[in-house]
Amino acid sequence: MAKSKISLIQELLSQTTASPFKNIISDNQEYVFTGSHKLLLEGTDFDLVYTPLNHLGYKAALSAFGPLYAKGFTPHSLSVRIGMSKKIGITQLEELWKGISAALKEHSAEYIELDLSSSLTGLTISLSSQGKQKRETFVQHNSCKSGDLLCLTGSLGAAYLGLQILEREKRLFEERGVQPQLEKYKPILRAFLNPELDKTLPDLMTSAGIFPSEGDFVINGLADSVKSICGRNNLGAKIFMNRIPVFSAAMEVAEELNIDPMTAAMNGGEDYRILFAIPQSQYEAVQKELPQLDIVGHLCDISAGTKFITPDGSELELKAQAWNETE
Amino acid sequence: MAKSKISLIQELLSQTTASPFKNIISDNQEYVFTGSHKLLLEGTDFDLVYTPLNHLGYKAALSAFGPLYAKGFTPHSLSVRIGMSKKIGITQLEELWKGISAALKEHSAEYIELDLSSSLTGLTISLSSQGKQKRETFVQHNSCKSGDLLCLTGSLGAAYLGLQILEREKRLFEERGVQPQLEKYKPILRAFLNPELDKTLPDLMTSAGIFPSEGDFVINGLADSVKSICGRNNLGAKIFMNRIPVFSAAMEVAEELNIDPMTAAMNGGEDYRILFAIPQSQYEAVQKELPQLDIVGHLCDISAGTKFITPDGSELELKAQAWNETE
Numbered sequence: 001m002a003k004s005k006i007s008l009i010q011e012l013l014s015q016t017t018a019s020p021f022k023n024i025i026s027d028n029q030e031y032v033f034t035g036s037h038k039l040l041l042e043g044t045d046f047d048l049v050y051t052p053l054n055h056l057g058y059k060a061a062l063s064a065f066g067p068l069y070a071k072g073f074t075p076h077s078l079s080v081r082i083g084m085s086k087k088i089g090i091t092q093l094e095e096l097w098k099g100i101s102a103a104l105k106e107h108s109a110e111y112i113e114l115d116l117s118s119s120l121t122g123l124t125i126s127l128s129s130q131g132k133q134k135r136e137t138f139v140q141h142n143s144c145k146s147g148d149l150l151c152l153t154g155s156l157g158a159a160y161l162g163l164q165i166l167e168r169e170k171r172l173f174e175e176r177g178v179q180p181q182l183e184k185y186k187p188i189l190r191a192f193l194n195p196e197l198d199k200t201l202p203d204l205m206t207s208a209g210i211f212p213s214e215g216d217f218v219i220n221g222l223a224d225s226v227k228s229i230c231g232r233n234n235l236g237a238k239i240f241m242n243r244i245p246v247f248s249a250a251m252e253v254a255e256e257l258n259i260d261p262m263t264a265a266m267n268g269g270e271d272y273r274i275l276f277a278i279p280q281s282q283y284e285a286v287q288k289e290l291p292q293l294d295i296v297g298h299l300c301d302i303s304a305g306t307k308f309i310t311p312d313g314s315e316l317e318l319k320a321q322a323w324n325e326t327e
Numbered sequence: 328m329a330k331s332k333i334s335l336i337q338e339l340l341s342q343t344t345a346s347p348f349k350n351i352i353s354d355n356q357e358y359v360f361t362g363s364h365k366l367l368l369e370g371t372d373f374d375l376v377y378t379p380l381n382h383l384g385y386k387a388a389l390s391a392f393g394p395l396y397a398k399g400f401t402p403h404s405l406s407v408r409i410g411m412s413k414k415i416g417i418t419q420l421e422e423l424w425k426g427i428s429a430a431l432k433e434h435s436a437e438y439i440e441l442d443l444s445s446s447l448t449g450l451t452i453s454l455s456s457q458g459k460q461k462r463e464t465f466v467q468h469n470s471c472k473s474g475d476l477l478c479l480t481g482s483l484g485a486a487y488l489g490l491q492i493l494e495r496e497k498r499l500f501e502e503r504g505v506q507p508q509l510e511k512y513k514p515i516l517r518a519f520l521n522p523e524l525d526k527t528l529p530d531l532m533t534s535a536g537i538f539p540s541e542g543d544f545v546i547n548g549l550a551d552s553v554k555s556i557c558g559r560n561n562l563g564a565k566i567f568m569n570r571i572p573v574f575s576a577a578m579e580v581a582e583e584l585n586i587d588p589m590t591a592a593m594n595g596g597e598d599y600r601i602l603f604a605i606p607q608s609q610y611e612a613v614q615k616e617l618p619q620l621d622i623v624g625h626l627c628d629i630s631a632g633t634k635f636i637t638p639d640g641s642e643l644e645l646k647a648q649a650w651n652e653t654e
Contacts, residue, residue, distance in 0.1 A: 005649040006558070025361045025398075025465075035362060037440070037455040039408035043447035081366035081453070113364070120370035121448025126408070128364040128455035231333070232349050322332040 008090065009114050016101040021077055021111035031132040033076065036067035038129075042085070042122030050166040053092055055193045056125075057099025062197050062272060063219060064127035065107050070215035070274045072138075072202055073131025077111035078104060081126040083119030096125075107199050137206050144213035144233050144277040146301050151212075151286060151293040153198060153274045156222055157254070157261050158247035160268025162192030164257050187249040195272035198292075208289035214277035221267040222296070223320035225275040227306055229299070231323075236304035239297035239318060242311045266308070267321065335417065336441050343428040348404055348438035358459040360403065363394035365456075369412065369449030377493040380419055382520045383452075384426025389524050389599060390546060391454035392434055397542035397601045399465075399529055400458025404438035405431060408453040410446030423452075434526050464533050471540035471560050471604040473628045478539075478613060478620040480525060480601045483549055484581070484588050485574035487595025489519030491584050514576040522599035525619075535616035541604035548594040549623070550647035552602040554633055556626070558650075563631035566624035566645060569638045593635070594648065 003011075013020045040046060040060055048056075065075045080100060084093065093116075104112055109129075165188065169180035182189060205212070214233065216225040222244070226237050246261045254261035277299060278286055286293055297309075306318040330338070340347045367373060367387055375383075392402045407427060411420065420443075431439055436456075492515065496507035509516060532539070541560065543552040549571070553564050573588045581588035604626060605613055613620055624636075633645040 006554075025359055029356060033360065035406070035455060035457060037364075037406040037408060037453070039366075039410060039442075039444065039451065039453040041410045041444065041446050041448070041451060044410065044445055079362070079364040079455075081364060083366060083368045083371065083451075115366075117366065117368065118371055119368050119448075121368070121446075124366065124368060124410075124451055126364070126366040126453035128362060128406075130362060227333075 003090075005116055009116060012094070012097045013112060013114055015097065016104050016112055018078070018104045018109050018112040021113050030135060032135050032138050034068065034071055034073050034131050036064050036129045036131070038064045038127045040125040040127075042124065047170070048087070048123065049170050051193065053095035054099035054102075057096040058103045059099070059193075059195060060125050060127060061100045061103030062195060064129040065103070065109075065131075066197055066217035066219065066272060066274065068129060068131030069197065069199075069201060070217045070276075071131070072205070072212060072215065073133045074199070074202055075107045075109040075129060076132040077113070077130045078109050079113040079128045081115045081117070083117050083124035085119045085121065085123045088123055107197070133202070144229070144235070144299060146235060146299050147280045148213055148277040148299045149280060149283060149286065149295050150226065150229075150237060150239065150297045150299065151276045151278050152218070152222070152245065152296050153201065153276075153293060154271075155245040155247040156218070156271050156273065157264035157268055158188045158191035158250045159195060159270035159272070160264045161250050161253045161257065161259065162188040162190075163270060164259065165189065165253065166192070168257070185253065188247070188253055191247060192270060195270070197272055201274070204290065208285055210278060210282050210285050210290060212276040212278050216275045218271045218273040218275050220269045220322070221265070221271075221320060222275065223266045223318050224322060226297070226318060227320045227323045229275065229277060230302070230306050233299075234302050236300040236302050237297055237306050237318070238300055238304070238309055239307070240309045243294060243296045245294045267319070330417075332443055336443060339421070339424045340439060340441055342424065343431050343439055345405070345431045345436050345439040348440050357462060359462050359465050361395065361398055361400050361458050363391050363456045363458070365391045365454045367452040367454075369451065374497070375414070375450065376497050378520065380422035381426035381429075384423040385430050386426070386520075386522060387452050387454060388427045388430030389522060391456040392430070392436075392458075393524055393544035393546065393599060393601065395456060395458030396524065396526075396528060397544045397603075398458070399532070399539060399542065400460045401526070401529055402434045402436040402456060403459040404440070404457045405436050406440040406455045408442045408444070410444050410451035412446045412448065412450045415450055434524070460529070471556070471562070471626060473562060473626050474607045475540055475604040475626045476607060476610060476613065476622050477553065477556075477564060477566065477624045477626065478603045478605050479545070479549070479572065479623050480528065480603075480620060481598075482572040482574040483545070483598050483600060484591035484595055485515045485518035485577045486522060486597035486599070487591045488577050488580045488584065488586065489515040489517075490597060491586065492516065492580065493519070495584070512580065515574070515580055518574060519597060522597070524599055528601070531617065535612055537605060537609050537612050537617060539603040539605050543602045545598045545600040545602050547596045547649070548592070548598075548647060549602065550593045550645050551649060553624070553645060554647045554650045556602065556604055557629070557633050560626075561629050563627040563629045564624055564633050564645070565627055565631070565636055566634070567636045570621060570623045572621045594646070
């Protein structure tokens with residue numbers, strides 16, 4: 001590097017709307033705070049062949065904000081540590097930073113911290129975020145119980161299918177030099193490369209008097225989030241197949257790729273949605289005030305297990321990769 | 328893996344004294360909280376050839392706790408994300424975890440979170456920690472000013488020299504098959520592989536009525552910490568060479584390696600010490616109540632720059648790697 005690390009960091013920080021932080025202390029009695037922590041590794045979590053760096057930066061920041069929203073918090077600060085491989089020069093770093101900055105601005109995060117180191121292997125991005133919530137509206141999560149509704153903030157499966165298209169086109173290019181034809185896949189590629197996270201939801205819910213009893217960021221498929229909520233709270237769940245919102249443009253692509261769209265939704269990942277548990281008593285408020293939420297099932301006693309109910313009423317065991325006994 | 332990721336994580340978590348956390352919220356009005364974030368990359372931050380995994384885990388946790396102590400906080404929670412390379416099987420992971428668990432126990436951290444993913448390249452460890460402090464004794468840092476004393480919690484340089492010995496022995500073994508002879512280097516190897524972080528300091532300081540105005544975890548050499556404190560607060564500093572505590576056993580090794588021990592102290596790194604700024608008015612209290620602190624210099628107006636004063640009174644520019652204009 002021609003510049004010192006410190007001056008490069010200062011330059012990047014000056015490009016954001018968030019203030020740099022070094023000694024951020026949660027001493028504001030008006031708010032309660034929570035944290036979220038994420039590690040993204042090249043080759044495992046992203047592929048630079050088809051992921052533009054500004055999209056990667058944006059998605060990385062969102063993946064640290066998502067778990068905050070899932071707990072009813074809004075982003076307060078973000079700390080980013082980047083291990084830069086040889087492929088990543090200052091220009092590439094600036095692209096990555098553009099995406100991170102866009103997410104900071106869009107989600108009104110107030111403070112940002114950055115540190116850079118060199119990575120002998122792949123690009124590595126570690127993120128630690130803090131979220132805040134007004135103390136007066138704060139409801140302790142983990143208070144959910146059998147009967148609570150499981151509500152989802154958007155459709156599923158498109159991002160996973162987008163990823164499969166990009167993987168296929170990469171293979172075709174590498175093996176046979178075929179130029180990628182991506183025009184017709186735009187909507188599902190957008191779902192993968194440019195996911196959206198609804199920042200208005202915490203306020204909308206508070207105004208509507210809807211207080212989730214639990215929440216999980218849907219990043220590894222819906223099944224994983226259902227299992228996570230059940231695992232944390234010692235509960236079971238029923239998810240109804242005909243209630244799962246599958247992204248409409250995904251159906252055709254799923255057929256082309258010979259992938260079951262329901263599998264993409266349940267186990268695909270990269271959806272950037274939130275699964276909330278909401279007390280049954282708030283059913284009417286959800287229907288009336290938050291029609292954008294899909295009620296996909298409900299929590300049960302642990303003895304009922306975690307089940308996936310098909311339209312004909314059959315109960316299947318809900319499967320999620322990290323939760324299975326053998327992988 | 329024969330076990331699912333979830334059951335492996337649960338098994339590891341059950342081995343610590345800290346409770347697992349999923350939804351940890353800083354809602355305790357008795358305390359204020361702060362965070363620290365660290366990314367450790369194989370090849371850049373550690374070398375598995377000569378770093379036993381339990382030592383690596385212990386050091387990794389301490390490197391996340393150090394910045395908390397530097398701000399006057401004690402560890403509350405730790406979140407660890409590990410990218411496991413192919414070399415790291417369950418046995419190796421358990422060794423790494425032993426070290427992390429030991430640090431958690433020793434530093435009375437109450438909550439722990441763990442996530443595992445696979446790394447196509449090297450072992451990657453990301454840590455995000457939270458520290459707490461009683462609201463009644465909390466003093467906002469960044470209140471330091473010209474004249475404040477710069478006080479150090481222990482000797483410097485040994486860890487860096489220990490690292491150089493290990494690097495040399497690794498080279499000799501790889502190039503000529505020479506078996507490492509490490510017996511005589513024990514004290515300095517211990518400084519590198521098994522650093523100590525004094526957990527009693529925040530309480531000792533509070534009891535003695537000593538309230539630092541700033542603090543920095545000394546992990547990249549003393550010069551870097553001095554520059555960090557000056558940079559954050561728009562101040563200059565003077566550091567006196569004859570006040571720098573160099574680890575006694577290090578002198579001989581420094582000569583053997585042809586390394587200036589003062590360079591090892593100022594720029595070596597891996598010391599796991601803390602540099603506090605303490606108001607001048609507390610000078611006598613420091614001398615009397617905390618003789619383990621070395622007063623190595625003081626803060627100045629920014630116009631004075633950051634200077635290193637030799638015993639004959641010459642003023643040299645303080646140099647720290649990340650802060651120089653060209654590297």
